[in-house]
Amino acid sequence: MPGRFHYGAEHKALRRQLAPFVASGQARCARCGFQIEAGEDWDLDHDDSDRSRYIGPSHQRCNRATAGRPNHKRDRHSRKW
Numbered sequence: 001m002p003g004r005f006h007y008g009a010e011h012k013a014l015r016r017q018l019a020p021f022v023a024s025g026q027a028r029c030a031r032c033g034f035q036i037e038a039g040e041d042w043d044l045d046h047d048d049s050d051r052s053r054y055i056g057p058s059h060q061r062c063n064r065a066t067a068g069r070p071n072h073k074r075d076r077h078s079r080k081w
Helices: 009-023 060-064
Strands: 042-046 054-059
Touching: 009 042, 009 054, 042 060, 054 060
Parallel strands: none
Antiparallel strands: 042 054
């Protein structure tokens, strides 16, 4: 389907691993730094300058609002992975 991303096994496994933590409401967005509320939509976010690296969970709206824009908080990570 055009416009949809197809993520591999590594991405899916990491997202599954992080899901309980994010669902608990304890995760902070790697983009804005605010808490991701329990039940809120989220993405496993990539580094804008190196798509092979993950920066952590992000609000879905924060992650998707960056398409085509540079990430000025590029070195900011929600936590060490």
